[in-house]
Amino acid sequence: MARESFDKEIQFLRMLVLTSGAYNRQQFAKRLGISVHTFDKTIRKLKEIASASGNGNQSPEEPNKKFAGALRLNYYDSADPLLLFLFRAKSLKESESLRLALLLAALHEKPQTALELLGVCCNAPDAADRALFPDEKTIRSDLRYLEEVGVIKRVPGPRPYRYRMQDDLVRQLTDEELRDLMNFVDVMANTQVPSVQGYLLRDHLKRSSGSGCVSGVGGVSDAGEPFLYKYHYYSRILDEAHLFMLLGAIQNRRKVSFLYFSPKSDTSYASKNTNPLFEREHEGRTEQALPIKVVYDHQYGRWYMLANNSRDGIRKYRLEGMTQIEEGEAVAKELFEEKRSELEARIKHSWLIDTGRAVTVRVRFFHPGGSEPNFVRDRVLLQGQWGQIVEEEDGAFIYEIMVNGTMEIRPWLRSFGSSCEVLAPAMLRREMIEEWKELASYYESV
Template structure:
């Protein structure tokens, strides 16, 4: 499927996850930058893909797309990007064929010709029957990625599914492994491979009849929809960085209302794009844990070092390569600019001094532990039994300010003085929100 269509559906799911039923069809289409007809067609296609992936689920589990997102909002549900990967990474016929091949090789080792006979008999009538070349190509691909292995070196080669690790585990060990992968997939980045492994383990547990033991016992929601959806661009960008190649893409700033720019072929819907086409040399990818955002740091011939939120990238394509010398020069320049950035800010360096208060009546100093864990290159100096001082020089205060604010009354800004005044004004404003309406309330 066209890359533009993949971008459209990523932005569609992102907006759906953020808004739910807050917009009607016209408002949703206008915000996304598409026609109402395209909105209806895209939603219908997504629902068809979801129904195809939900075969075998109970009536309670089978639900509308928007309802599924709302229902699983505070649970460790399958992420939306994995839903797209399953539906679009391979063709429908390939998915059916791969499932049939793997299930056949799970119980016994089979040759390519035996697998071709099985496919001829078991493939649904509305799917084409694969020939020998297709089967051998599938076997080569599955062997390269470690899904199957050759049982011996004699011809004709026999292949069997690589299920040794899962089969060797006891039921309790398999459940523990599933829980471990479930937590890591939700808390580590990149996460798509972890969700694929989690999905495989879930299927292994169901084959053993342990459906009741794999209920979502961990009620948490660390991951952001944007974080996982933007992983679609991550591997193309890393491929470009590794090969020292430029990227060409259409960038739509997340600050603007439009979230997507379609390639209009119908003159009736011809409109000027609100985005800008750019060709840049990618240098680094940075993840902001506080807001769940990916950033691309790149060099552009006219602008120099540029920063992009990855949710604004569409139509990402590899372009020309540069020399190793040029790449190293651009990367060194960007790293100097970012050396004292809390995330990606390149404003002038500002010294910040903060007093932190230890929790009263608690044996566990979780405030200091958090500062040590998240405070980056800042230094900590004990002031008294109840307080300690935190020093850091950081580019600008825009990015560190929300982190300091998140400590609430456990944090007191000492310097710079203007930042202290800003915090005082903000807390006074917040206090005014909680003033009683009546004096006797």
């Protein structure tokens, strides 16, 4: 799958799950910045990927079910992350995914050389229909790729080199140890970010447990699912497609260039049209910046890149609006550290990433019921970051914190409901009063 295609399908899926199929084909294509023909073609491609991954996104009894309908239905029917299937096909053409599957199946049986694997591909039953027939150079390139990602390893010995599956860990574990490892990976993948790598590892362990890689009979597949999870922001895993590339750019002090669509933009994607007759204006901005930090907002399930832009200084970008990302030139270590220090100073008092003017927020928290344990106090101490309890009252306490602006702390304060009263600043207090009046009006008798 080409990089541009992967960007398109990420934005396509994000809009599909966020709108829950509310748009018709024309509206969807216009919002995404593509043609209706491209919309239909992308739907077909996603159906093929979902079917090939065995994710169950399309019911075999209803092969003609609309893909949007399948997404809307299966979100509540399945505990698996729905959008993960796209990562299994990332950067792979159809012929590549079929060829790699053949290579891995052959290496799972016994160690083999590149020439032996070439024979496996050419002698496959459906090789003629797929016009597979790779050459030796292609097979060696595939083996290098699989070795780099740690799927296979070279067997020590003279030429020609032999390769085997790198599954020593799984083979050495007992059934009970493998079950414990799977449960640990399951918990971490579903409760920590980033999660995609953990999901892929979990799937690999499940396949290993059911394929006789471990001692005993039955493996772990009969143990059932001890944990089930459900996310409020399940589309956030789409942003992880760019996450590790950006973390690599930060580690190597490299600039990145990308086409950016702000959250206020009417479109979220722009295709690269090679035919000048079909060129169209897009609302995205071409940006070049030095990434310094990546931040995850658990309140809204969003990833942010904090970067230095030579034109505007410190800039914040939502990962969901970044497309066509490319690495650029590296910068000197001294310059990178200077920009990092500048950023850290700007966000020192940020509840999340706000770089506005610092204000002191003063809040009275009430303890409902007056009994122990004081869960309101415990939560404030746990989540209140660098804020402090400055005064104790009968059935309440005063909490103070200095933050950059009040926008980011408001959802946290609002989540305490009637157990929280904002005392200062006066503007924040007025805003909270207006919000609660609006909420109260929703519950007036009709």
